[in-house]
Amino acid sequence: xxxxxxGDTLATVLLDRFPSRSADTLKMQLEHVEWEGFRFYDLxxxxxxxxxxxxxxxxxxxxxxxxxxxxxxxxxxxxLLIFLGxxxxxxxxxxxxxxxxxxxxxxxxxxxxxxxxxxxxxxxRKLTATIACILLGYWAxxxxxxxxxxxxxxxxxxxxxxxxxxxxxxxGIILKPYYGDGDNEGILSTIPAIATPLIGCxxxxxxxxxxxxxxxxxxxxxxxxxLLAVGTxxxxxxxxxxxxxxxxxxxxxxxxxxxLTAVFYFIIDVIGLRxxxxxxxxxxxxxxxxxxxxxxxxxxHLTSFFLSGTARMSGSWSGVVAAFGxxxxxxxxxxxxxxxxxxxxx
Numbered sequence: 082x083x084x085x086x087x088g089d090t091l092a093t094v095l096l097d098r099f100p101s102r103s104a105d106t107l108k109m110q111l112e113h114v115e116w117e118g119f120r121f122y123d124l125x126x127x128x129x130x131x132x133x134x135x136x137x138x139x140x141x142x143x144x145x146x147x148x149x150x151x152x153x154x155x156x157x158x159x160x161l162l163i164f165l166g167x168x169x170x171x172x173x174x175x176x177x178x179x180x181x182x183x184x185x186x187x188x189x190x191x192x193x194x195x196x197x198x199x200x201x202x203x204x205x206r207k208l209t210a211t212i213a214c215i216l217l218g219y220w221a222x223x224x225x226x227x228x229x230x231x232x233x234x235x236x237x238x239x240x241x242x243x244x245x246x247x248x249x250x251x252x253g254i255i256l257k258p259y260y261g262d263g264d265n266e267g268i269l270s271t272i273p274a275i276a277t278p279l280i281g282c283x284x285x286x287x288x289x290x291x292x293x294x295x296x297x298x299x300x301x302x303x304x305x306x307x308l309l310a311v312g313t314x315x316x317x318x319x320x321x322x323x324x325x326x327x328x329x330x331x332x333x334x335x336x337x338x339x340x341l342t343a344v345f346y347f348i349i350d351v352i353g354l355r356x357x358x359x360x361x362x363x364x365x366x367x368x369x370x371x372x373x374x375x376x377x378x379x380x381x382h383l384t385s386f387f388l389s390g391t392a393r394m395s396g397s398w399s400g401v402v403a404a405f406g407x408x409x410x411x412x413x414x415x416x417x418x419x420x421x422x423x424x425x426x427x
Contacts, residue, residue: 243270312330
């Protein structure tokens with residue numbers, strides 16, 4: 082969420098101040114791959130979904146004796162996330178024909194709901210088998226079933242089966258920024274996306290186990306490296322494409338997610354170095370809030386009001402001042418919520 086709320090913009094304008102080949106390489110990592118491949122910025126959404134799954138075993142533990150109550154809570158959260166996503170896309174304009182029905186929050190809602198229900202009812206071994214079935218099934222679907230008039234295994238923007246399904250089935254509009262020939266949070270691609278929080282669920286179950294912190298860290302590292310290797314190899318057959326959420330993309334993103342979880346778990350929980358993470362805790366406890374808030378709170382205008390003079394006097398550093406100001410304004414808003422003990426709970 083730090084990167085989404087403006088960390089990417091701040092990093093980009095800072096890198097612009099020190100032009101070099103290395104700076105250009107780092108800036109490229111802060112942009113999505115146009116189609117095939119994998120960059121740092123492509124990890125943000127699957128990492129969020131992975132963490133959604135990772136906390137599910139912790140949140141469900143209090144319902145171990147009353148699973149029916151957990152089901153009701155899961156369904157409520159799922160529906161609220163989908164509804165909130167539709168509102169963000171313009172549902173209240175009451176123009177269904179001009180509405181993008183898919184979106185980030187809708188996908189989070191669907192993936193969370195299905196993953197939580199499966200985690201509630203399946204053993205880790207059965208969860209692993211479910212993940213394998215989802216990923217292999219999605220690969221088989223796209224590899225052997227052609228879009229009408231197309232050929233099997235066409236993973237191009239215009240020719241892939243998932244895009245055809247979106248164009249044919251989805252009501253409303255499909256926006257060009259979401260690759261245009263389909264929706265990058267579309268119907269078929271949501272199926273493999275469910276595997277992402279399920280892998281997170283397995284990580285959460287591992288972290289809840291009575292094993293030592295070092296053993297848990299090692300397990301996360303080994304699992305992450307294995308998934309990264311398998312996903313990269315599979316990418317030669319089933320390309321790594323975020324917009325289609327291909328099975329190879331799921332494994333590569335999950336591999337990096339497990340490795341990052343291992344690093345931060347080791348630093349924060351095993352070693353006990355926690356104070357440095359406070360700014361990110363403030364963001365994390367209201368992640369959905371700061372995703373939605375900029376749609377009705379003009380942080381850019383707020384920053385301009387207070388810092389326009391400072392930015393002007395900063396000369397060539399004005400872009401850095403402005404980018405930092407927006408990020409800091411959003412963080413201060415979250416800090417106020419944190420200090421007031423106000424948290425958006427769905």
